[in-house]
Amino acid sequence: MTNVRNFSIIAHIDHGKSTLADRLIQHCGLVSDREFRDQLLDNLDIERERGITIKSQTARLPFTAADGVQYALNLIDTPGHVDFSYEVSRALKSCEGVLLLVDAAQGVQAQTVANMFLAMEHNLEIIPVINKIDLPSADIEMCLEQIDKELGLFPEDTLMVSAKTGQGIPELLQAVVERIPPAKGSPDVPLQALIFDAFYDSFRGAVASVRVFNGSVKAGDTAKMMSTGAVHRIEEVGIYNVNRTPAKQLVAGDVGYIIAGVKTVADTRIGDTITVDDNPAAEPLEEFRESKPVVFSSLYPVSTDDYVELADALERYKLNDAALVYTKDTSAALGQGFRAGFLGLLHLEIVQERLEREYNQSLILTAPSVEYHFFLEDGSMVVVDNPAHYPDPVIIRRGEEPYIRASIMIPDRYMGAVMKLCLDRRGVNSELGYPAPGRLEMRFDMPLGEVIFDFYDRLKSVTQGYGSFDYEMLDYRPADLVKLDILVNGEVVDALSMIVFRDNARARAVQACERLREEIPRQMFKVPIQGAIGGKIIARETIQPFRKDVTAKCYGGDISRKRKLLEKQKEGKRKMKIVGDVEIPQKAFIAVLKTKDD
Amino acid sequence: MPESSGLYVHIPFCRTKCPYCSFDSTPDGEALIDDYIEAVCDEIAARPKGFAGFDTVYFGGGTPGMLTDDQMMRLVDAIRGELAVEPDAEWTVEVNPGDIGAEKARFLVKKAGFNRVSIGVQSFEQNELEFLGRRHDVQDALDAVEDFRMVGVPFGLDLIQGLPGQSVEARMRSLQKAVAQKPAHISVYELTIDEGSEFFKMGDKLPRATQDAVADGFVATSRYLRSRGFIHYEVSNYSAGDLSNASRHNRRYWESRPWLGVGASAHSFDGASRWWNVRGAAAYIQAAQAGNTTVAGRETLTPEQKRLERVALGFRWMGGVAREDLLADGLDGLLQRLAREKLIIVREDRVHSTPEGFLVADGLARVLSGSMPV
Numbered sequence: 001m002t003n004v005r006n007f008s009i010i011a012h013i014d015h016g017k018s019t020l021a022d023r024l025i026q027h028c029g030l031v032s033d034r035e036f037r038d039q040l041l042d043n044l045d046i047e048r049e050r051g052i053t054i055k056s057q058t059a060r061l062p063f064t065a066a067d068g069v070q071y072a073l074n075l076i077d078t079p080g081h082v083d084f085s086y087e088v089s090r091a092l093k094s095c096e097g098v099l100l101l102v103d104a105a106q107g108v109q110a111q112t113v114a115n116m117f118l119a120m121e122h123n124l125e126i127i128p129v130i131n132k133i134d135l136p137s138a139d140i141e142m143c144l145e146q147i148d149k150e151l152g153l154f155p156e157d158t159l160m161v162s163a164k165t166g167q168g169i170p171e172l173l174q175a176v177v178e179r180i181p182p183a184k185g186s187p188d189v190p191l192q193a194l195i196f197d198a199f200y201d202s203f204r205g206a207v208a209s210v211r212v213f214n215g216s217v218k219a220g221d222t223a224k225m226m227s228t229g230a231v232h233r234i235e236e237v238g239i240y241n242v243n244r245t246p247a248k249q250l251v252a253g254d255v256g257y258i259i260a261g262v263k264t265v266a267d268t269r270i271g272d273t274i275t276v277d278d279n280p281a282a283e284p285l286e287e288f289r290e291s292k293p294v295v296f297s298s299l300y301p302v303s304t305d306d307y308v309e310l311a312d313a314l315e316r317y318k319l320n321d322a323a324l325v326y327t328k329d330t331s332a333a334l335g336q337g338f339r340a341g342f343l344g345l346l347h348l349e350i351v352q353e354r355l356e357r358e359y360n361q362s363l364i365l366t367a368p369s370v371e372y373h374f375f376l377e378d379g380s381m382v383v384v385d386n387p388a389h390y391p392d393p394v395i396i397r398r399g400e401e402p403y404i405r406a407s408i409m410i411p412d413r414y415m416g417a418v419m420k421l422c423l424d425r426r427g428v429n430s431e432l433g434y435p436a437p438g439r440l441e442m443r444f445d446m447p448l449g450e451v452i453f454d455f456y457d458r459l460k461s462v463t464q465g466y467g468s469f470d471y472e473m474l475d476y477r478p479a480d481l482v483k484l485d486i487l488v489n490g491e492v493v494d495a496l497s498m499i500v501f502r503d504n505a506r507a508r509a510v511q512a513c514e515r516l517r518e519e520i521p522r523q524m525f526k527v528p529i530q531g532a533i534g535g536k537i538i539a540r541e542t543i544q545p546f547r548k549d550v551t552a553k554c555y556g557g558d559i560s561r562k563r564k565l566l567e568k569q570k571e572g573k574r575k576m577k578i579v580g581d582v583e584i585p586q587k588a589f590i591a592v593l594k595t596k597d598d
Numbered sequence: 599m600p601e602s603s604g605l606y607v608h609i610p611f612c613r614t615k616c617p618y619c620s621f622d623s624t625p626d627g628e629a630l631i632d633d634y635i636e637a638v639c640d641e642i643a644a645r646p647k648g649f650a651g652f653d654t655v656y657f658g659g660g661t662p663g664m665l666t667d668d669q670m671m672r673l674v675d676a677i678r679g680e681l682a683v684e685p686d687a688e689w690t691v692e693v694n695p696g697d698i699g700a701e702k703a704r705f706l707v708k709k710a711g712f713n714r715v716s717i718g719v720q721s722f723e724q725n726e727l728e729f730l731g732r733r734h735d736v737q738d739a740l741d742a743v744e745d746f747r748m749v750g751v752p753f754g755l756d757l758i759q760g761l762p763g764q765s766v767e768a769r770m771r772s773l774q775k776a777v778a779q780k781p782a783h784i785s786v787y788e789l790t791i792d793e794g795s796e797f798f799k800m801g802d803k804l805p806r807a808t809q810d811a812v813a814d815g816f817v818a819t820s821r822y823l824r825s826r827g828f829i830h831y832e833v834s835n836y837s838a839g840d841l842s843n844a845s846r847h848n849r850r851y852w853e854s855r856p857w858l859g860v861g862a863s864a865h866s867f868d869g870a871s872r873w874w875n876v877r878g879a880a881a882y883i884q885a886a887q888a889g890n891t892t893v894a895g896r897e898t899l900t901p902e903q904k905r906l907e908r909v910a911l912g913f914r915w916m917g918g919v920a921r922e923d924l925l926a927d928g929l930d931g932l933l934q935r936l937a938r939e940k941l942i943i944v945r946e947d948r949v950h951s952t953p954e955g956f957l958v959a960d961g962l963a964r965v966l967s968g969s970m971p972v
Binding site: 524525546547548549550551552553554555556557559560562563565566567569570 | 606787788789790809810812813816833834848851852857859863864865866867872874897903906907909910911914935936939956957958959960961962963964965967968
């Protein structure tokens with residue numbers, strides 16, 4: 001155990017965490033250079049494209065230190081986004097130390113600070129590392145200053161690397177050995193293994209990534225999940241050499257995986273403690289906490305025929321993402337679908353993209369919503385996350401909506417723009433902090449409902465990409481809430497309804513109507529598009545009929561083509577979303593959710 | 599009496615390729631023409647059974663006027679020798695101003711026997727002819743008209759309109775000049791940028807006329823020509839006086855009546871199946887000389903496909919569509935609404951497009967066939 005080090009890399013988004021992880025793996029010879037792919041650890045398409053880590057992976061790096069001793073360095077990769085802070089925190093709990101990565105050009109950012117505090121909460125050794133020192137725009141002086149002033153760490157402890165070129169990598173590995181404490185734990189007491197990640201293998205079922213804190217575990221043991229008491233026979237334990245490699249056993253201090261014939265990752269819950277049934281630990285390593293969805297949206301197949309396929313895809317997807325919750329939902333416009341809860345907007349986008357890419361689903365998502373509380377005349381309270389369940393307004397006494405505490409880090413030149421954005425989004429209770437010269441931290445209490453509607457995109461836009469954003473849930477506060485309906489050709493498109501703050505309703509309605517006018521193709525007839533609260537129209541646009549759609553020539557050779565067009569349309573008709581006799585393209589549903597400046 | 603047939607002969611040769619053209623035609627192909635004509639004669643001789651009583655013959659292209667007198671006679675003789683062409687058959691040939699002189703005009707009518715000529719004048723505005731990449735000028739067009747008038751044959755004028763930036767006034771000037779020639783027929787094609795044309799390759803570099811400008815121009819064209827005694831009988835076609843000057847041959851296409859097409863990329867229809875020949879003069883000659891079939895593809899129509907064709911074609915011309923072919927949900931309401939918008943005229947058992955309806959004929963077919971929502 002004295003030769004085991006467990007550590008994570010934490011960083012602000014895009015500061016090079018994945019590149020560094022890949023470089024470490026390559027340097028330790030886990031993969032040949034030929035096999036080396038960029039960003040080895042981020043193996044989801046969407047992660048690779050967006051440069052963020054969502055599902056973490058783990059690797060055990062063999063490293064021969066300067067003293068000639070062989071060490072096992074367990075690199076525990078962490079998700080890199082605010083929606084997944086719970087997963088980050090489980091990963092960190094499994095470590096004794098972290099590499100805190102700072103981009104040499106960008107310096108300390110909001111998530112650098114947030115992640116450092118997380119690491120400090122877990123009493124981890126923190127090694128500051130300045131990455132991308134090869135960049136022409138690298139400002140190492142600035143970074144050292146920030147590490148001193150903003151993070152309170154010692155500049156002289158800071159390592160300089162370029163994950164891209166490999167510069168400084170051997171020194172970094174040596175520092176991991178020297179400065180991060182050896183893995184703790186006793187092998188001779190009952191097993192306590194923390195699940196810090198889980199994923200689904202279509203052949204083996206759920207695979208739990210664990211840190212063994214005490215005791216040992218081997219194939220043939222009977223595992224007991226301490227949160228539920230469920231028991232499973234362990235089929236295999238092993239370590240991660242990038243790929244899974246079976247091992248005889250895992251002992252206290254080790255990081256590895258356990259396969260126990262569990263069918264879904266929902267039953268291998270991140271944060272749960274595994275012990276063995278015949279010699280159980282007295283208590284779990286920590287109290288298990290279920291992650292709670294805060295953003296809700298409905299998912300519909302573009303073609304109503306594909307509902308069963310979507311149901312199947314969701315079921316399979318869910319095997320790998322315990323945080324997603326969903327139930328059945330129906331819409332007059334979109335047919336049968338599902339109401340789903342997400343950890344945040346990014347989680348929503350990830351689920352959507354993965355369902356589309358990996359499971360070949362064509363989806364329509366409805367406007368994201370939060371959970372509203374409505375107190376009714378009869379004294380009861382209903383929780384509503386779906387506009388379809390908005391109570392009859394005459395029986396609503398008052399409504400409440402969830403608030404967050406938003407923390408925004410920006411260069412101070414954007415203060416005016418961000419202040420305006422946050423006030424527009426009903427931010428209150430503002431506080432300003434100056435963590436370093438030229439840098440500004442703005443804190444606001446804001447309705448979560450304002451944030452899930454394109455806030456992050458707007459923030460990025462008004463700060464030219466420099467703004468970063470984090471939040472924590474606060475409480476519920478009173479709000480005057482109404483249900484906004486959108487009508488196409490006189491019929492309500494239920495999938496476009498949303499619960500909104502009354503004062504925002506008109507602006508949202510106007511925007512939705514404009515977007516739909518742009519996205520719905522001109523038809524044979526004039527098509528009115530309206531926004532309404534109750535029966536009252538508050539916004540209106542009109543799609544003018546098309547004037548010309550005929551081709552000039554149709555002679556012998558053109559006839560088959562003309563007919564095939566009609567045949568294709570007939571075939572496509574089944575798959576269209578038709579409301580009030582108007583075909584609404586999928587992209588119209590999506591466009592309604594975006595603002596103009598995107 | 600068995601159904602009569604039409605014959606279409608494709609001449610895929612041009613002196614130059616016009617930038618808007620995506621048809622099968624080969625510039626600089628003159629050396630191929632003799633072989634091509636032999637191949638077409640072979641195809642006529644080996645035609646499938648089931649075509650009898652040809653009452654229309656149509657030479658299109660390309661540029662049929664490019665053929666020498668001998669070449670043309672070789673084809674005409676083969677047609678008259680092999681096929682039962684009715685004595686009063688309509689014989690149409692497409693010609694281009696600039697390729698044609700008084701001699702050629704006399705030959706085509708008096709010797710070859712064409713009794714209907716379609717002259718590709720395209721425009722009577724010099725700058726428009728240049729934009730369209732035509733080799734002739736306005737005077738050539740007027741001369742060609744004069745040549746055929748002297749021979750005493752009814753002629754039609756083909757125009758292209760809806761050019762980017764074209765004013766309604768420029769449109770009208772061309773139309774007035776066209777009408778002044780006293781043609782039996784006028785075709786007005788709104789410019790389309792077809793895949794495969796030079797214009798298409800220009801992409802965004804080519805300005806496009808807006809939908810509204812083209813629609814306004816189309817309506818103005820139709821109103822003007824109707825005021826001058828023409829019948830707007832198809833989207834792009836006007837006949838002087840009455841329908842007797844309409845193209846009998848082209849009506850075959852819109853009425854789903856049989857025709858045999860010969861030559862490269864020509865399509866045929868025998869009432870049950872459609873088939874089409876290989877594209878390109880060289881490929882066509884090669885197949886014919888090797889003794890292979892020149893047919894590149896074939897389809898036999900189901901009753902539903904025939905219905906969709908009747909709907910797709912019927913709204914494009916005066917013939918209209920039988921009500922029983924219209925299967926849209928809520929048909930009566932739709933018909934009422936479209937009639938109110940003056941896009942259609944509803945008769946007891948048929949529905950006809952108005953001239954304004956021609957502009958949205960594809961939409962009418964979509965909406966009323968039952969293949970699309972409104």
